[in-house]
Amino acid sequence: MIRGKQDDYPTLSEILQSYSALQNKVENFVNMKPGFFFVFSAEKIEGSRGPYYICTVGDSRIRIESKAWIGDSGVIEPRAGHIALADYMHDEKYGLSIKVKRNFTPDEMEAYSAGSITKLIPVISNIAALRSEIQRLIESVKNEFLRELLDSLLGKNGSCQEFFDSPAAKTYHHALIGGLASHSLQVARYALGIYELSPSRDSIDRDILVVAALLHDIGKVKTYSTDDYAFEYTDRGQLEEHIAIGIRILERAIVKIDGFPETLASELIHAIISHHGELQYGSPVTPKTREAFILALCDNLDARLDHFESMAAVTQEDSSWTEYSRMFQSRLYKGNH
Amino acid sequence: MIRGKQDDYPTLSEILQSYSALQNKVENFVNMKPGFFFVFSAEKIEGSRGPYYICTVGDSRIRIESKAWIGDSGVIEPRAGHIALADYMHDEKYGLSIKVKRNFTPDEMEAYSAGSITKLIPVISNIAALRSEIQRLIESVKNEFLRELLDSLLGKNGSCQEFFDSPAAKTYHHALIGGLASHSLQVARYALGIYELSPSRDSIDRDILVVAALLHDIGKVKTYSTDDYAFEYTDRGQLEEHIAIGIRILERAIVKIDGFPETLASELIHAIISHHGELQYGSPVTPKTREAFILALCDNLDARLDHFESMAAVTQEDSSWTEYSRMFQSRLYKGNH
Amino acid sequence: MIRGKQDDYPTLSEILQSYSALQNKVENFVNMKPGFFFVFSAEKIEGSRGPYYICTVGDSRIRIESKAWIGDSGVIEPRAGHIALADYMHDEKYGLSIKVKRNFTPDEMEAYSAGSITKLIPVISNIAALRSEIQRLIESVKNEFLRELLDSLLGKNGSCQEFFDSPAAKTYHHALIGGLASHSLQVARYALGIYELSPSRDSIDRDILVVAALLHDIGKVKTYSTDDYAFEYTDRGQLEEHIAIGIRILERAIVKIDGFPETLASELIHAIISHHGELQYGSPVTPKTREAFILALCDNLDARLDHFESMAAVTQEDSSWTEYSRMFQSRLYKGNH
Amino acid sequence: MIRGKQDDYPTLSEILQSYSALQNKVENFVNMKPGFFFVFSAEKIEGSRGPYYICTVGDSRIRIESKAWIGDSGVIEPRAGHIALADYMHDEKYGLSIKVKRNFTPDEMEAYSAGSITKLIPVISNIAALRSEIQRLIESVKNEFLRELLDSLLGKNGSCQEFFDSPAAKTYHHALIGGLASHSLQVARYALGIYELSPSRDSIDRDILVVAALLHDIGKVKTYSTDDYAFEYTDRGQLEEHIAIGIRILERAIVKIDGFPETLASELIHAIISHHGELQYGSPVTPKTREAFILALCDNLDARLDHFESMAAVTQEDSSWTEYSRMFQSRLYKGNH
């Protein structure tokens, strides 16, 4: 809930979570209730009974389509990039409708209710902490070539600062500004956890593992547009896909490092480009090294769990099952624990 | 190397590892050199130039086929279940040949060279430590039904003591007595490592995760015969496969626990039977819970890394690439680190 | 047609069958015509021009979605679990709409028109005959262990009486109360027919074949909820799927039979769990015995033909082709014979 | 066993069946024992220690490769197309070796031991009975066009007499002269059995079912060469495969029947060309009619069971498992019943 001047108002995730079968009754619809919605896009439509808007609205965790009705007294037009305070009604079959009462710019919103922005806009909240942890990981790399490579991209003066401003996917997982850094770091954490516990520990190259984990999705900095937080594919994203873009970014960085050993480059690039695990998922080569196996599985695990939590986050609290997940071709069981 | 009375003799793994391209010369074959070989099986063949034996020989890490020539002075017949001290020659194309000079029973071998047995017979060495760690994990389970279930199977007086005497697979990974316990425990360790690091930590049921990890392959206690350490499939293993056998073992144990909640049983069984991840790999249902996803990936990871080490263990030291792995449909890169 | 007090009224299947392209004209819609509809579910919606209902309605053979308009004079609200006498209009593109004139409970309906219930509610009509035939099959089993197992589950005092009250699938085939018994019996009939005609007759174990055929889908008694005849998946159904549930039910029954031979149990369970024929269809093991091959193919045949008839039953009489079948990824040709 | 003048001698199938693990000892090889072998082919090889032969030998049920040693006193050369009375030794690893003592032409063999030919040469024994049953099925077809079509191909004066002289496959099933007629008839029997038992009986076109069953593999008359019973693919067999050849044979026959209804032709051809069930198995269209579904499954069933019996026929009597079947990608369980 976001604290307003006089009352608390829910975000879309909260609306969907608290939406119990019991309440799904006609009574709900007569007295509309207000909530906060970030408006990702809004297009005016000339309907048979007058104009209305088709919008994508949501908060930091979810985005869905909504109609915005206009014309009633006190109801104003939605504006893309603004936060709408709006009455809403939601129906499982026909989805969401809103009537906007007031539009806030992000700054106005933050002024209205401090801290509310991180709940409403898909921007990661703890980016400074992520940066620090990544910096410490850079410094922990012992091989000087690998450390220099990583530093030249993600370090304080690194050439790839978009890394901290990119999403990790369009919708499936970590679809928020900073999601790429967040996902990459979590994969590195998992990989190091596995490394510490593994009977193969002495044979695993920790440096390659850390660097490959942090850079495995580096190509995603050019794969998605961040305009209006819509995370649409760029032309490059569609023509090259993030693995090929990643190779190009890495090659440009490697060229600049004198004496970067060819075998080391090859081992690192192998782990990075094989991280989808199988050719049919877009890796041009399958994993063949210990580091590549660990990376592929940790990447898979983090993507799955984050997607799981996205699905669970918008599931009604009294339901054990999420909606159908296209990623898993199944509904997921979140249980009632 | 195994210390003999007067000299040190290699095991098969050591022979294959030290087998460099440089040494692969005809000179090697004229003066046969002795080594120790566990004889898994031996069948006498009437060849066109007299009788000889076809054997499976090896040590605790590997087993390959060998011919055993007889008839020369001082050369005796190989005996299944014994350790042979034998001259050998090895050729990449035609494989291994041995001439047995002496046969040891396992007891005689241990008397001859203390501690040599664990290098020569595929029996895990640290089974007591595994038992202790598993016992501690049992005790860490807070849900009383799950703890009782786990204890009734793997605890001190548990009904499933074969768990500590079974291999985890025929050849691909953990193919040794105690391999099942070793693999199951390592999967539990990885799963707990992931659990501790996961942003989803609070939503994951640690008890189900631990119990499912330890019991995920429980059906393997009836899947492989341990006669002569050959780990052949049993009739049940072929007719039911380990997942179905596991369900039957679990059901028998659950029946005996009064009031075992049906939903809990269902959640646990779900995680266990979905651990192959996809229907085409033999799971009758795909993972749909957080615990199931973590288990499937940790199982996959441990199986892959153990298989990787098995392949690497018999690779010549100066080679970066293992032989072709049927599991990965590729040679694996162990590097030269 | 169901004989009413003054007139005969069609069921939904009959409406769809007699629905010729010729009649699909606007004239149809002005004078609504009454028919009988079982109301599986009904949810009230607040539309932009007043409230209406979204219902699932149908008869014993089919169920589709319908709108129920209210508000007109003489039109009442639909009630789940009741039979509606309702004017209807149907349009290929926009589907079915009804206006309910009268609601009957099942008892009232049977009083109104004897025998009409079996046409309107998805409940098999000849359950007593099925029971008798199954009982005779039980008695025909010569192996005492198998006969006792079968009798303990499906016999007169058997523990699994839900077998006679369950559907065999959610929608694809035999989706009606008693459908499980009906399908299982038909598979047994086909299997015995093949058995009698087969050159392999003397090598086939008739007892295993009969028992496996009757019990192959036994897990389905816990897979679908029969509330309101909606046949939704239960939690267990989604978490375990019917093959694993079946193993658990069988194991509980086998445990209670003293001296049940282990090999016999394994052979029986093999045939049952392999009946989907391939791993990718959810069997944890592929068929490896004669009985398993026959069972898998007879099961497949009965499911396909029943699905074919379900599709054909709602095809317009003058059309050779059914609607698109998702099961077969194609329209089906019923011809004009 | 085949009764010789003084003694009984086994065929190859009997040799392999009675070949128990117990007897697989060196003693077996010192005193060679005689048996009868049909010699499918024999090629002389100049080995490093003199010439010998590589042969394919067998009996009516099986064919395997063998070496034929020559040069010993009393040992003669094998001759393709003859039956050899030969001492033999068999070893699981190195296979079969024979020393031929006497060669019989088929006529001499039959004179030597009446009835022995059907055991030794892959020719079906009861071809006359098959012809009669097929003739009766032809006469049972009520549709005059279909009956005339069937009669014009398989009837007494039919144009396709090779139907009774062709195998149904190269090795997998019914690989003997007359196998095509035998398989086609058995599929028709199964299909009629299903037809009689089916709830869909009244909607199934029995005539199309019978004709399609008997003609579904008609293209195989041009697919395999029957020279020397080797059943090699012909050029046409490889370039067109039996389904396309079958279409051509049918089209030529249909052209000659005045007024053959186009729809009837299409329905018949549909059932025939879809009998492999899925595109990936070589059917250019998937089954879409009741008759096509029944035919595809009955064809599948007969091919599988016949293959099962071929595998079982050469399995040692005390073994529950056959050798690995490439058709099923598994060993098969014949049990010990």
Added chain:
Amino acid sequence: MIRGKQDDYPTLSEILQSYSALQNKVENFVNMKPGFFFVFSAEKIEGSRGPYYICTVGDSRIRIESKAWIGDSGVIEPRAGHIALADYMHDEKYGLSIKVKRNFTPDEMEAYSAGSITKLIPVISNIAALRSEIQRLIESVKNEFLRELLDSLLGKNGSCQEFFDSPAAKTYHHALIGGLASHSLQVARYALGIYELSPSRDSIDRDILVVAALLHDIGKVKTYSTDDYAFEYTDRGQLEEHIAIGIRILERAIVKIDGFPETLASELIHAIISHHGELQYGSPVTPKTREAFILALCDNLDARLDHFESMAAVTQEDSSWTEYSRMFQSRLYKGNH
């Protein structure tokens, strides 16, 4: 643009091409603008606010669904098979709506604006030129049997004149009257281009290549109905698919040519029936000859490029990407060149 009496009016392809994001505004919808639309089908619907039509409308390159509103003054009903001059509005989300002002028969249309028909109706414009080029190709065939076969089907007095009146597919590519001839000829052109450039030129049979290219889709003359240019599948099309129909047409033609060499027929038919390249795409045999490989790839190339142009033709001019293509499971990049 089609020149009318006073003004130029766009076709649907032009409407969709010039439809820029910028113009996609509500203002567009208030003043409807007229265009020409061929009406493929029109069905009257009784909507909740009065009757309207659901139509399929389009031009020679594209067909989409549209609503046709009636009831306004001056607005008339659409008629299938006629060209409508109609005001329209188009919305990315809700598609096309039209209000018909005038209906033309094709003849009236051509009288109204000469040459407009080829833009509006999916009929190829240059059929005479195609015929001439095909005739020259027929005459270029040196093998007399192949030339006679080709001539008997596609020559001046050929039996298969529907070849010039059939589409090559329902929607994906060359979906217009004459599309089959156009596609077949283009495949022949590509194949001859490859032939001339190939290092294998001397080993390729040019005659088989030409004949197979021109006849590879011959079965399509019976696969699609051309009624109302809807190109629906015929019964035969669904039951046999075009490859099997093609075999039947060829066999009938081959039967009539005395002495047609069997091997030649087999080689030709091989190339034709294998042209889908893989079993899973409906070819009953894979390519095994040089001619078959070239044909399969040239067919694939022409189908893909024609589909590409169809997609590009209705893409807005300022967009680099087409809509999602189901054929390629992706959007296509036409660039801005």
Added chain:
Amino acid sequence: MIRGKQDDYPTLSEILQSYSALQNKVENFVNMKPGFFFVFSAEKIEGSRGPYYICTVGDSRIRIESKAWIGDSGVIEPRAGHIALADYMHDEKYGLSIKVKRNFTPDEMEAYSAGSITKLIPVISNIAALRSEIQRLIESVKNEFLRELLDSLLGKNGSCQEFFDSPAAKTYHHALIGGLASHSLQVARYALGIYELSPSRDSIDRDILVVAALLHDIGKVKTYSTDDYAFEYTDRGQLEEHIAIGIRILERAIVKIDGFPETLASELIHAIISHHGELQYGSPVTPKTREAFILALCDNLDARLDHFESMAAVTQEDSSWTEYSRMFQSRLYKGNH
């Protein structure tokens, strides 16, 4: 045949071609006949009856394994990298054996018989002509950035001269020094041929097509080792595969060209990395542009036809069918034309 001092001697390809079934008789083996063999590798083996060699021998078109017997009078040891004049015998089952009479260095061989080298060593003969044609193609590129890129790699002073010294594959096609240039050029020729004939000609970017065709396999310069003409995979070849290596080579070259437009780079790289057509064949993205579709199909065609000719080149002249091709999973039909 290679003209020697007194006689003509065959190469291995000629031996296998002229090897008719008729001649495959024991008589062949008694009088060994001499031929020329390039020795790719030779390893001495200590056999049970004395030492011999396992060699890979062949000529410019084929390489197979052979035994080289030594010890006879006048027989010398084979030497890797030399041409052996050797008596040989060949047997379908046991393959090739040789007895070396004389060893030539390549220079000695050329002195012995001018021009023989190109028949014996897998080196393309017309590399100068290829270079000229490629140079002309470079000059034909109108876009200055693309021309400079191509020139900087393949031009006279280009950085990637290995392009003219590399094979295009290990065994399947163009497996000879210069094969990469030869294949790349032929793909460019085909692509330009298609371009000229295509109805899409005006929309295709000829420059991108030419450059992508010539560079599509550029990564292969680092994929295979050319030591001893064995064309083994390098470490980089296995770890990165040629598509990723190609991206790196291209990126390094693009970096050096000022102002290379980003979109142009993306379009070019798209065509190059998608040339395998589908993800499962190792392309990280599927083709989405006209140029990419044409390139993928022309590459496929040239690889297939070259492989076809390799198979045909070693097929006996009187046989219509090649040996089994692993690439096509079938034997190929070369016919008897």
